[in-house]
Amino acid sequence: MSIDKDTVAKIANLARIEVSEKELESTVGELNNILDWVEQLSEVDTDGVEAMTSVVEASLPRREDKVTDGGYRDSVLKNAPQAEHGFFAVPKVIE
């Protein structure tokens, strides 16, 4: 399964990373190298094997339904590149 420039462009778009035309070329090669290498997993017989969901043998802990957090807007917004009137501000979105 070898990937081409279009595929890399598609992935980069999904991942929201701008990739220039020039970078695209080299990235195709790098990614194919890695993908060719991981391809060896296809040799392994995994029929009837359960996929791992967690290495920890435990079940999901649950917390009580109590308000224990929040209420510190200034701290939440403190590191924001742009915050206005108590909101995060981003370039305008048209739905």
Next chain:
Amino acid sequence: MSRLYPGATGDWEAVIGLEIHAQVISEAKLFSGAATAFGAEPNTQVSFVCSAQPGMLPVINEECVRQAVRTGLAMGCKINLRSIFDRKNYFYADLPQGYQISQFKDPIVGEGVVTIDLEDGSTKEIGVERLHLEQDAGKSMHDQHPTMTYVDLNRSGVALMEIVSKPDMRTPEEAAAYFKKIRSIVRYAGTCDGNMEQGSMRADVNVSVRRPGEAFGTRTETKNVNSIRYVTQVVESEIRRQIDLIEDGGTVNQETRLFEVATGTTRPMRSKEEAHDYRYFPDPDLLPLEFSQEFVDQLAKEMPELADAKKERFIRDLHITPYNAAVLTAEKENADYFETLLAATVDKTGKPISELGSLVSNWITSDLFGALKKLGKSINESPVSIEHAAELLGLQLDGTISGRIAKDVFDIMLDTGNSPEAIVEEKGLKQVSDTGAIEAMIDEILAENADKVEEYRGGKDKLFGFFVGQVMKKTGGKANPQVVNQLLRPKLDG
């Protein structure tokens, strides 16, 4: 109940499925301890977890798990003792993690069936595919600034139940009835407040059309439809649009659309969406959610009374008609109103509850509902308080006013909002039960109508009503009809 839609080239059938997002009733969010209350100042109910600060981790709220199980039980669905949380990956301004924690392959609740009631009195079974728990996103505001969108994360991470139907609906009425039914179920189960104006419930409406008997057509998904009426409009307009499109030689695009209230129609979303690729995978920050059958059984045991059980009880214990019972239990707010008013009336009159059910239910289903319908108001917006309604019924029960006068008083209550006691007092509408006064009046009337008395005594029984009418006329309708009867009969029979 398959309805066909005629087109220029023949008949069409619609296929409709709903994905309903219902906000879970809980104090805190699904994976963070921040509050869920509606209407707070922007970003004040946000923790480091629900704003996706680096290194923050989710821990599940057990009440949200219980609520999902309760809802599943209320819909008669299979409860899955092991379920998995997955990440649904996409970028959006109000999705701070860059993914939504949801359930994809292994939801907490599996298949079930709900029965919907249709206008013509028939019912239909609609399959429920699944219910899963997931996080809500924040809120983007596009109209606050000329070049910026503002983001409020108060809703970010609030627990939602996504209830997915099977594509079993065929008409706008069925879709509306199903939405209504699910709203009724979650409200009875106490798992969602069903408040659509506040966004507690909204539906993604999937519509496609096909030739009867053929394979499903391409569907469109209209997002976030937040009223039963809008669901009807979306389905109607989509059916029409798709039929016209196909008959004009076009094809339906599988796309996401938005409902526009102003026109009652849908339009494609403007933002260019590439084909969705959500890259679901199990959230490595969470382990599989597991609980025992005993946990489920305990919740089943503690379930609040649901619509069907309530209906039976109303009929059995309160002796109200099956029709009234059905009307009152269709929506939880109606049943709640009925039970509250009944209790208040018991308080007011001291009469046993079993004797009052019939009167109270009749009054609600005819007088109150009639008035609300005219006013275009819901029961929660009723201009008549429970207290005043109980007072009105009490006045009727203790003979202070007649049933006829009660209707007049109710009209005045609707206009003025005054208490019925004050109205009766002010307008002098008290029933006259003074036997002396009524007797004198009867004597007067008999004297004035000697010829009719003769006819009556000659065998024309029907004239009894005429004499009653005369008494009522003289008293402006205030004479107690029972007293009139008691006094009139012996005098006439002479």
Next chain:
Amino acid sequence: MTELTKFTLSEARNALHKGDISSRELTEAHLNAMEDAKELNCFVAVTAEKAMEMADNADAMIKAGNAKGMTGIPIGMKDLYCTKGVHSQTCSHILDGFKPEYESTVSQNLWDDGAVMLGKTNMDEFAMGSSNENSYYGPVKNPWRAAGSDKDTVPGGSSGGSAAAVAADIAIATTGTDTGGSIRQPASFAGLVGLKPTYGRCSRWGMIAFASSLDQAGPLTKTVRDAAIMMESMAGYDPKDSTSINIPVPNYEAALKGDIRGLKVGVPSEYRVDGMPQEIENLWQKGIDWLKDAGAEIVDISLPHTKYALPTYYIVAPAECSSNLARYDGVKYGLRVAGSSLDDMYKKTRAAGFGDEVKRRILIGTYVLSAGYYDAYYLKAQKVRTLIANDFKAAYEKCDVILTPTAPSAAFALGDKVDDPLAMYLNDVFTVPASLAGLPGISVPAGLSAEGLPLGLQLLGQAFGEEQLLNVADVLETAAGFKHKPAKWWGDAS
């Protein structure tokens, strides 16, 4: 520099407790040494003022008789840990200026015990790398150089700054994090002890995530005893991390009994990989002999899926990272590069903010999760991961601990492998399998390469078998008697 910087953690602790030295002077000595070793680039933020304050508090704690193992010990925190109000950027440009408003659980545990923070240590961006050459703040220089050479070598990665700082005696100990070997491999390259505990032993809350199912906190120290002392402080159950395990933290130091008679040490044949340098093979044999001499029984074991561990890791870790790093989008914190639209802003910000290796892994991860490839890559890898974990389970039926080399080579020259990602990935060939299985591992310095660079041996334990693991590591350390120090070539070399 003064002798104060030559102390091991346990020696410093003893001297502090006895009152022979104060934390203030110990901390000052290390701050001076840091200043002198600037060219090693171990620290990306120095918190000198805070350190002195913490040192004074520690001295007060000791005076009050409340001293713990870590009280007054000046340490470096990997930049991956969120430390309140202090630079916490995983050495990424995308987190520019980020100073969290919260403290990670592991760092808080250390501060609660009185440890002193010297600053934040350099690392590969988002912990992705094996040479510390992927830091936005530039590479770290390993204090070790080949005998007679003035060429810089890498300290390993991703905890490269943490390793170099301890090797250069500018911090008594440091925290690292290990996803696929990021504590153990740099420990091996820098002649240190590096412990990665069982997954779930340390809280991940406040650790900036790379791959959630693999990331674990752990110490880099001068001795095994030091690792035991520091581990006890770092470890513990945390209800804020759903993958944290609620098991009491033992007194790890007390587990160092020095006796391993009758213990079964497994030696996996699959770790004899093609092209492994003879000197590594020889060192491994020495390790086997040392443990045998100490009374252990050597058992040949098989971990048949070993060769698939690296490719499995390079599917699972990128997949998780592609999702974990979606939150770095220019909205809530860190870098924002202006764009013509929201998406354009995302793309420009992430293109500028992430380094090449991080982007590479995000793209690989996005690809292996995308529609049509999920089963072939991600699901397949998670199945192989089950097989790898099963291999260890079967092996531990036959042995108590496993002995292997830590890395396939000694520290290599700076710049040697930057252009060959695959060659770089092979560094983790011996450390990754245990990471995938969630098992604890420790690297112990065991000898020098022909060039005079340190080489480590790795011991792997059973889940939550840290006590036994440390006990064996202590015996191995004693037998190896590694007392070498890098010749000082940096700073004021006198």
